[in-house]
Amino acid sequence: MIMKHALKTGALLGLIVAASFGAGCSKQSAKQATYQGETTKAADVIAQRKLKPDDVIRALQTFVPPGEHDPYLMFASGGQNGQILVYGIPSMRLLDEIPVFTPDSMAGWGFGGSGNEVLREGDIPASNLGPAKELNWGDLHHCNLSESNGVYDGQWLFANDKANGRIAVIDLRDFATKQIVKNPIFYNNHGAVFVTPNTTYLIEASQYAAPLGGAYDSITNYDKTYRGEMTFWRFDRQTGRVDTNQSFAVELPPYWQDLAISGKLVSDDWIFCNSFNVARYHGDDMDGQPSFEAGATSRDTDYMHIIHLSQAVKAFEAGKFERINGFPVIPLKTEIADHILYLTPETKSPHGVDVSPDGRYIVVSGKLDPNVTVYDFDKIQKAIAAGNLQADDYGVPIIPMEDAVEARVEVGLGPLHTQFDDKGFAYTTLFLDSAIAKWSLGGSAETLHPDVKPWTLMQKLPVQYNPGHLTVIGGDTTHPTGQYLLSLNKWSIDRFANVGPLYPENLQLIDISGKEMRLLSDTPLGMGETHYAQIIAADKLHPWQAYPEVGWNPLTQSVDTNAAMPGQEGIVRNGNHVIVNMTIVRSHYTPEIVQVNQGDDVTWHVTNIERTPNATHGLAISAYNINLTVNAGQAETVHFVADRAGVYSFYCTKFCSALHLEMAGYLVIKPATTQTAQR
Amino acid sequence: MNPIAQRIVGPRTPAELKRSHPLRYRLPVGLLAAAAGLLLISLFLPYWQITMFAPQYPAGLTVTSYVNRMAGAVDEVNILNQYIGMKPLESAAPMEKRFAVILIVAMALLVVAAVKIHSPFAAWLSLPAILYPLIFLGDLQFWLADFGLNLDPHAPLNMSVKPFVPHVLGVGYVGQFKSVALPCSGLVLAILATILILTGLWLQRRAYKPLRDRQLQAALKGDPA
Numbered sequence: 001m002i003m004k005h006a007l008k009t010g011a012l013l014g015l016i017v018a019a020s021f022g023a024g025c026s027k028q029s030a031k032q033a034t035y036q037g038e039t040t041k042a043a044d045v046i047a048q049r050k051l052k053p054d055d056v057i058r059a060l061q062t063f064v065p066p067g068e069h070d071p072y073l074m075f076a077s078g079g080q081n082g083q084i085l086v087y088g089i090p091s092m093r094l095l096d097e098i099p100v101f102t103p104d105s106m107a108g109w110g111f112g113g114s115g116n117e118v119l120r121e122g123d124i125p126a127s128n129l130g131p132a133k134e135l136n137w138g139d140l141h142h143c144n145l146s147e148s149n150g151v152y153d154g155q156w157l158f159a160n161d162k163a164n165g166r167i168a169v170i171d172l173r174d175f176a177t178k179q180i181v182k183n184p185i186f187y188n189n190h191g192a193v194f195v196t197p198n199t200t201y202l203i204e205a206s207q208y209a210a211p212l213g214g215a216y217d218s219i220t221n222y223d224k225t226y227r228g229e230m231t232f233w234r235f236d237r238q239t240g241r242v243d244t245n246q247s248f249a250v251e252l253p254p255y256w257q258d259l260a261i262s263g264k265l266v267s268d269d270w271i272f273c274n275s276f277n278v279a280r281y282h283g284d285d286m287d288g289q290p291s292f293e294a295g296a297t298s299r300d301t302d303y304m305h306i307i308h309l310s311q312a313v314k315a316f317e318a319g320k321f322e323r324i325n326g327f328p329v330i331p332l333k334t335e336i337a338d339h340i341l342y343l344t345p346e347t348k349s350p351h352g353v354d355v356s357p358d359g360r361y362i363v364v365s366g367k368l369d370p371n372v373t374v375y376d377f378d379k380i381q382k383a384i385a386a387g388n389l390q391a392d393d394y395g396v397p398i399i400p401m402e403d404a405v406e407a408r409v410e411v412g413l414g415p416l417h418t419q420f421d422d423k424g425f426a427y428t429t430l431f432l433d434s435a436i437a438k439w440s441l442g443g444s445a446e447t448l449h450p451d452v453k454p455w456t457l458m459q460k461l462p463v464q465y466n467p468g469h470l471t472v473i474g475g476d477t478t479h480p481t482g483q484y485l486l487s488l489n490k491w492s493i494d495r496f497a498n499v500g501p502l503y504p505e506n507l508q509l510i511d512i513s514g515k516e517m518r519l520l521s522d523t524p525l526g527m528g529e530t531h532y533a534q535i536i537a538a539d540k541l542h543p544w545q546a547y548p549e550v551g552w553n554p555l556t557q558s559v560d561t562n563a564a565m566p567g568q569e570g571i572v573r574n575g576n577h578v579i580v581n582m583t584i585v586r587s588h589y590t591p592e593i594v595q596v597n598q599g600d601d602v603t604w605h606v607t608n609i610e611r612t613p614n615a616t617h618g619l620a621i622s623a624y625n626i627n628l629t630v631n632a633g634q635a636e637t638v639h640f641v642a643d644r645a646g647v648y649s650f651y652c653t654k655f656c657s658a659l660h661l662e663m664a665g666y667l668v669i670k671p672a673t674t675q676t677a678q679r
Numbered sequence: 680m681n682p683i684a685q686r687i688v689g690p691r692t693p694a695e696l697k698r699s700h701p702l703r704y705r706l707p708v709g710l711l712a713a714a715a716g717l718l719l720i721s722l723f724l725p726y727w728q729i730t731m732f733a734p735q736y737p738a739g740l741t742v743t744s745y746v747n748r749m750a751g752a753v754d755e756v757n758i759l760n761q762y763i764g765m766k767p768l769e770s771a772a773p774m775e776k777r778f779a780v781i782l783i784v785a786m787a788l789l790v791v792a793a794v795k796i797h798s799p800f801a802a803w804l805s806l807p808a809i810l811y812p813l814i815f816l817g818d819l820q821f822w823l824a825d826f827g828l829n830l831d832p833h834a835p836l837n838m839s840v841k842p843f844v845p846h847v848l849g850v851g852y853v854g855q856f857k858s859v860a861l862p863c864s865g866l867v868l869a870i871l872a873t874i875l876i877l878t879g880l881w882l883q884r885r886a887y888k889p890l891r892d893r894q895l896q897a898a899l900k901g902d903p904a
Binding site for chain 2: 658
């Protein structure tokens with residue numbers, strides 16, 4: 001067996017080497033000897049490392065030579081670490097971590113400076129319910145790239161915080177978070193953030209029903225006062241911010257809404273959202289009643305929510321809303337009267353709701369049903385037009401399932417999420433089977449694969465283990481690229497060297513360019529849980545190498561009039577308010593000695609006046625929990641009260657030059673009375 | 680006309696000769712005018728550049744010199760130069776940068792004037808423009824030496840980088856840097872202008888020498904030719 005492998009590998013290697021060198025060197029027979037030498041060397045490596053033929057091809061398919069770049073970038077959510085991870089595809093090299101909801105000392109995010117402003121913007125303000133709550137983490141499930149005409153435009157990235165009901169805006173010019181918006185009417189979300197095809201609205205759907213506005217009511221009033229909601233955040237590309245004044249929510253029944261997605265092309269202007277507790281179960285397991293996992297799944301079907309966005313916008317603009325916690329919410333009765341909201345049954349405990357590239361089909365997976373259910377947007381529209389629909393307990397019209405469903409495809413156990421390629425195939429993760437199912441679309445997609453039976457399972461590829469979401473390059477857009485697929489696996493069990501009881505996730509890169517899916521590589525992720533990811537061609541991104549001008553404020557994305565500028569450095573005292581204007585450049589601070597008095601209110605402006613890419617500096621001040629990262633051109637401001645006397649050094653945390661250690665200074669804080677602090 | 684002025688200005692071109700031998704008399708005019716034009720155009724072009732390569736600067740750091748300013752990675756090079764104690768680049772050649780444009784325009788005007796001077800004085804008028812490329816490179820070399828030899832003895836890298844004279848053209852090595860100094864389009868135009876001037880003057884001499892000789896002989900005979 002081993003012998004056979006070795007032979008196969010040898011033959012294969014000969015082919016590979018011949019193919020790679022053959023083209024260029026036919027004239028130079030002298031070089032042939034060298035290449036034969038390389039072949040022997042490579043064969044030795046393969047033998048030593050006991051690689052199988054498949055391994056050699058995998059290595060060649062994913063290897064990116066030193067100094068070369070990956071053609072694709074993947075933006076991956078970090079789950080409980082509250083951040084976004086950026087990978088190169090196909091090498092799976094981790095390129096960046098963008099801090100979003102959680103302080104990050106590497107990026108100086110949340111230790112003074114602009115990061116604090118963004119983080120504090122996402123806090124829960126004080127209200128009649130109680131004091132303000134400072135939030136320093138997020139559960140980042142879904143990141144979504146901004147789209148123009150249904151394809152990623154590489155300008156913005158959005159993310160949700162499931163734990164606290166927040167969304168964030170990231171600017172892809174500097175890969176930095178600019179805004180965190182706390183939902184004023186809800187404490188959690190899940191169907192977020194998903195964009196409409198031109199990023200006009202960002203969708204945020206709540207998850208665990210509660211009284212809107214976060215107020216108290218007894219759980220026994222669940223049916224009456226507990227509600228779900230979906231917020232439509234208006235995104236303004238000019239300001240790069242969510243415009244909360246143009247945003248609104250729609251009230252939803254307390255069905256525990258789940259993932260949501262915007263329609264596109266034919267289904268543009270319609271939003272689809274799952275739910276998984278239409279049973280409205282809210283029993284108490286300590287009271288002898290079943291737990292949620294049993295109670296919530298006690299019905300055979302849950303409801304897919306179908307929302308007509310432009311009708312909702314019309315109602316909002318006509319003022320047909322109530323204000324809850326100051327935020328406009330369109331009530332259920334208006335949604336029913338104005339034809340905004342419809343329901344249709346879906347097999348119970350669904351998770352993914354995904355729209356095919358042509359916008360025609362909506363694919364829903366009930367986790368407990370081996371089929372994916374394919375809804376036809378045309379059929380949904382016909383059923384709505386025909387009218388005469390039954391209603392649920394809240395009066396919301398229900399489209400009968402059989403009137404809306406086009407096909408059911410048996411794919412396997414525990415289907416979750418679906419993505420699409422450009423050849424008319426869909427890929428669905430199977431959580432229980434621990435596999436990816438490839439299946440053929442029918443109907444409008446049949447012309448893409450005339451020789452394949454529509455609505456049919458093509459292949460199941462085992463993955464290791466328990467896949468959640470998956471992602472294909474542009475796999476949720478109108479123009480997917482069927483080259484790579486990432487299976488975002490929850491468990492890794494035996495795939496990596498054991499590193500203790502907290503296991504890494506396993507991100508598996510899969511080649512989908514051929515007829516059969518092929519596993520290419522495993523990548524452990526030991527710093528978060530990637531729920532969802534999106535892959536974009538690297539050439540669609542145009543990030544800055546350094547901030548465009550010296551004195552750049554990353555929050556306003558313009559030169560800050562308060563920035564410390566070269567030639568104007570110094571320390572200005574005004575009563576007990578001290579303003580420090582500091583510039584930094586390799587390898588010194590100006591000024592290097594900052595003397596203040598105990599109790600002074602210090603505003604410290606610092607500008608990195610470098611114009612050279614990569615010339616990032618830090619400003620870390622001992623004992624004061626201040627740690628800024630200041631990139632080339634960037635201006636930052638940190639406020640603190642010099643309440644502890646003593647001599648504190650500050651220094652550059654980034655190894656910026658050969659004289660990096662000398663890049664330091666003193667913050668000398670003179671005691672208010674001579675008795676304190678002096679020894 | 681005053682005889683001395685006449686000797687300086689040289690003979691005028693007889694109309695019949697102009698008609699019979701148009702090329703002989705027009706070509707030097709054209710060449711000298713073109714040379715003046717090239718000098719003026721060169722004001723807008725870079726004259727010289729030095730590119731410094733090091734492991735951490737794979738694309739190199741290029742500083743470009745115009746006659747009156749520097750461009751390119753000046754800030755970055757200044758940051759690096761502080762380690763070896765070299766003065767900021769922009770402090771070099773203050774007078775040259777201030778007067779360069781006026782002087783070059785003047786040189787070009789002198790060349791244009793030489794078109795009308797059909798005597799050896801034409802060469803004297805053109806001499807600044809002829810020598811200009813050499814003067815430029817000489818002056819640049821002077822400043823390079825001034826910068827390289829006058830390093831701050833208290834600079835951080837005073838132990839490993841000793842005073843040195845960078846080459847005005849060619850390859851040099853300092854620390855981990857390899858530097859490549861090359862002429863740029865402006866200097867090429869200036870050199871081209873020199874060649875055009877020399878050719879033009881030679882053609883002009885060939886065209887007017889017989890006339891001038893005759894004029895001189897006539898003057899000797901006291902005949903106002």
